[in-house]
Amino acid sequence: MNGHSMGPSMSMDSAPATAGHNAQDVMFAQMMIKHHQGAVSMAKTEQAQGANPDAKTLAGSIITSQTAEITTMQNLLKKM
Numbered sequence: 001m002n003g004h005s006m007g008p009s010m011s012m013d014s015a016p017a018t019a020g021h022n023a024q025d026v027m028f029a030q031m032m033i034k035h036h037q038g039a040v041s042m043a044k045t046e047q048a049q050g051a052n053p054d055a056k057t058l059a060g061s062i063i064t065s066q067t068a069e070i071t072t073m074q075n076l077l078k079k080m
Helices: 023-049 053-079
Strands: none
Touching: 023 053
């Protein structure tokens, strides 16, 4: 198990396709935005409070990449 199980309210079975997307697509983007926002928050804390230079560099990369992906997913949601 990967720790990212879907509960009963997150079933993909009842997600009808509408205009090129369905409820699963919307849920995926919404949940991934929250997930990425959490990663950005943790990375900012690492940069502010961490001591290891490699970890702080990685945190900067995470902030950059995850912020860009958040923007991509927000734009995708606007099209749904």
